[in-house]
Amino acid sequence: xxxxxxxVLRQVCxxxxxxxxxLERVNFNKxxxxxxxxxxxxxxxxxxxxxxxxxxxxxxxxxxxxEKTAAQDAAELASKWIEAGIVEE
Amino acid sequence: MIRYFQVAGLCFSLDIPxxxxxxxxxxxxxxxxxxxxxxxxxxxxxxxxxxxxxxGEGKLVYDACENDFPRLTFYESAQAFRVDMAPLxxxxxxxxxxxxxxxxxxxxxxxxxxxFSIDNAMMLLYAFASAPYAALEMHASVSxxxxxxxxxxxxxxxxxxxxSRLWRExxxxxxxxxxxNPIVRIIEGNVLCFGSPWSGKTPCYKAENYPxxxxxxxxRSSVNTLKPQAPVRAYASIFSSVSAFRYIKGLSDxxxxxxxxxxxxxxxxxxxxxxxxxxALVCYNGLTGGKL
Numbered sequence: 001x002x003x004x005x006x007x008v009l010r011q012v013c014x015x016x017x018x019x020x021x022x023l024e025r026v027n028f029n030k031x032x033x034x035x036x037x038x039x040x041x042x043x044x045x046x047x048x049x050x051x052x053x054x055x056x057x058x059x060x061x062x063x064x065x066x067e068k069t070a071a072q073d074a075a076e077l078a079s080k081w082i083e084a085g086i087v088e089e
Numbered sequence: 090m091i092r093y094f095q096v097a098g099l100c101f102s103l104d105i106p107x108x109x110x111x112x113x114x115x116x117x118x119x120x121x122x123x124x125x126x127x128x129x130x131x132x133x134x135x136x137x138x139x140x141x142x143x144x145g146e147g148k149l150v151y152d153a154c155e156n157d158f159p160r161l162t163f164y165e166s167a168q169a170f171r172v173d174m175a176p177l178x179x180x181x182x183x184x185x186x187x188x189x190x191x192x193x194x195x196x197x198x199x200x201x202x203x204x205f206s207i208d209n210a211m212m213l214l215y216a217f218a219s220a221p222y223a224a225l226e227m228h229a230s231v232s233x234x235x236x237x238x239x240x241x242x243x244x245x246x247x248x249x250x251x252x253s254r255l256w257r258e259x260x261x262x263x264x265x266x267x268x269x270n271p272i273v274r275i276i277e278g279n280v281l282c283f284g285s286p287w288s289g290k291t292p293c294y295k296a297e298n299y300p301x302x303x304x305x306x307x308x309r310s311s312v313n314t315l316k317p318q319a320p321v322r323a324y325a326s327i328f329s330s331v332s333a334f335r336y337i338k339g340l341s342d343x344x345x346x347x348x349x350x351x352x353x354x355x356x357x358x359x360x361x362x363x364x365x366x367x368x369a370l371v372c373y374n375g376l377t378g379g380k381l
């Protein structure tokens with residue numbers, strides 16, 4: 001999957017949100033809250049193809065977590081992003 | 090004749106032929122008129138009559154076409170933006186604005202309603218050009234009490250103006266600063282709300298400013314309750330009320346920075362309310378600790 005263009009990660013009072021900006025996102029009127037881990041992954045997959053496995057590997061690299069939990073979290077996050085319409089499959 | 094105006098501390102000019110308006114077409118600007126500025130202008134606009142619609146140039150980039158709002162159609166070329174405008178989506182275009190990419194120098198050709206065209210062009214240029222100066226052109230109704238500004242935000246038709254009126258009718262010493270398009274600007278760390286020459290259907294054009302006491306999102310309900318708003322929600326609420334023009338690259342960064350700072354320094358609330366006197370009292374008491 002791939003990040004759709006026009007979505008920008010912003011920090012608001014210490015919290016992370018994704019906002020639709022730019023011409024192609026002018027009718028995107030919601031904001032998506034992220035925790036610090038999700039924000040890290042969002043930044044890390046900018047302008048590249050990624051899969052649930054990519055996210056899992058990044059989680060394993062960066063955090064002290066077992067593979068099963070990482071895979072589960074990565075899958076959950078990816079489906080959330082797809083549902084929110086901010087990545088394309 | 091070139092005339093100068095200052096809104097929220099930012100000066101701009103309008104070059105308009107003498108006798109352009111039959112009546113008092115610029116009366117809403119008079120409280121803001123100033124001497125020629127010594128420094129750089131926020132923007133300069135030259136307005137002229139045109140015989141008929143100009144033939145367009147550039148690539149269509151955005152068509153803002155919403156019921157009950159002016160229609161703005163944006164074209165972009167290598168050097169400029171062109172914005173064709175109509176008072177409502179169902180009405181024909183009446184003017185065309187051609188501006189440089191930073192919206193600081195623009196020409197307006199008008200073949201229809203001059204009052205709408207000038208106001209709309211000035212608001213648009215102001216919103217775009219002021220963003221780097223920590224200014225936000227808001228969609229809000231603003232009441233003033235004890236020298237503090239209280240901003241009421243909300244979607245069209247939720248009762249911002251009504252809530253403002255209920256404050257004036259039920260709380261002693263409340264006045265209206267602006268009913269539709271105030272300017273919020275951060276100056277030396279202070280979040281201030283300024284009146285403007287644009288106030289929707291209510292003629293209220295005041296060259297005054299007050300520190301912002303609170304920002305309140307108005308939502309219709311069967312009860313009257315005031316609740317504090319979490320920062321991210323407050324950010325979303327304010328962002329959606331800014332004449333943001335998020336589709337112009339670079340402006341979003343400025344607006345994000347200003348809105349974030351506003352959220353950090355001003356108390357933000359949601360007021361679920363009925364359009365009645367109790368709503369004004371519940372809101373006022375909750376915001377100020379008053380006992381009315």
